[in-house]
Amino acid sequence: MNNDNFFYEVLKKFYNNDICEKIYKGSVKKNNTFRVNLNKTNLQDVISKLKKEDFKYKNFKFYDLILNCKNDELLTYDLDYLMKFINREEFNVDIFFVDDDNLKKIKNTDIYNDGLIYFQNTSTLIPIIFLNLKPGDNILDMCAAPGGKSLFIQNVMKNKVNVTAVELNHIRYERMCNNFKKQNANVFTIKDNSLNLDDNLKFDKILLDAPCSGSGTINVFDENIYTYFTEDLIEKSIIRQKKLLEKALKLLKRKGRLVYSTCSILNSENEEILLLFKKKLENIVQLKIFPNECFEGFYIFSGEKL
Ligand SMILES: C[S@@+](CC[C@H](N)C(=O)[O-])C[C@H]1O[C@@H](n2cnc3c(N)ncnc32)[C@H](O)[C@@H]1O
Incomplete structure (x- = not known):
């Protein structure tokens, strides 16, 4: 059996042929996407800088991208929950698309080096919507590096929540702090295994963006x-x-809110x-996204602790 057949075989354990085909078709290289860092600049400033340097890009509202995804039937479960929040100004950010050539060039400019933008896949923004953030919340990001989700939390909340980001891998931890x-x-960081945290620490919200097989990101x-992508990785995950x-x-x-997410589409x-x-x-809600060239395959569940 060759490799991508292994991927297909795994998909077949959980999905009918039509959905396997859909997932397989969407399991391609993802577009390069970034958003504007609103803690340092604003949309107009970034657009004028991109234009000044003559970069080629396209930008779309997050809501419209999600709507396309919905129309293409790439989203399942609690869509109403998602659609209710995604239309809010703080979440409905602009997502910029650039090709590989422009990506390389942008990475050599101050727009990138000064942190005015942040490259991340569009799917990875969604778990933050499920946190139901309130100013002053005490939030734990248990598997945090390179920090994309904590960054989006503090962008949406303008640094008005307390975020603790934990990462065990030394190199990834350093990258996250940078x-x-x-x-x-504004993020407090801990270099440790989250499993070692003192149980007496108590948080209002916890994001567990768990280590996974990455089946939603496969090309x-x-x-x-x-x-x-191996059986062993799936089992260990x-x-x-x-x-x-x-x-x-x-x-x-x-009554605190937990958000569990993975970039895997495997039910297991x-x-x-x-x-x-x-x-x-x-009050459990779920969402699953099947992959396409824009969205990584992703899964989220969220609920309040009884
Ligand atoms: C899916 S990635 C997280 C991506 C990150 N949330 C983001 O959006 O940028 C999972 C991360 O969790 C880390 N990790 C895995 N197990 C961990 C543990 N027990 N404690 C802390 N970090 C852990 C991995 O090293 C990896 O960096």
Whole structure:
């Protein structure tokens, strides 16, 4: 069996042929996308700088991209919840698209080096909407590097929430700290395994963007898939996800909100994990995104601790 067949075989465990085809078709290289860092600048400033340097780009409202995704039936579960929030000004940010050539050039400019923009896939913004953020919230980002989600939290909330970002990998931790500094994001950082955090710490909101198989980010044209997308990775990810979720529930205040997310589309890392923890939560909402050239495949569930 060759590699991308392994990917297809795994998909077939969870989906009918039509959906497998849809996922397979969308499992391609993703567009390069960035958003404006509103803690340092504003939309007009970035647009005028991009124009001045003659960069080629396209920008779309986040809401419109989600709407396209919805119309293409790439979204499942609690769409109404998502659509209700995504129209709010703080979430409905501009997403910029650039080709590889312009990406390289932008990375050599002050627009990028001064942290006026941040490159991240559009799907990764969605879990933040599910946190139901309020000024003054005490938030834990349990698996935080390179920091894209904590950064978006502090962009949406204008640095008015307390974010603690934990990362165990040394190199990724350093990169994350540089990102927070460069982007002017007020985030307290801890270099440790989240599983070691003191259970007496209690948070209003917890984001567990769990380590996963990355099945939603696969490019089926990459001939090296077999080196990283393996049965072993899937099994190890599931074990880690369960341990981290148990820990998250210990660190969360009663009635506090948990958001669990992965860039995997496999039910074994998502819906089946939710089933194990469902009894400990209420007001549960879920969302799954199937991949296309714009969105990585992604899954989110959120609920309040009973
Ligand atoms: C999916 S990535 C997180 C991406 C990040 N949330 C973002 O949006 O930029 C998962 C990260 O969790 C880290 N990680 C995995 N297990 C961890 C643990 N037990 N404690 C802390 N960090 C962990 C990994 O090293 C990796 O950097």
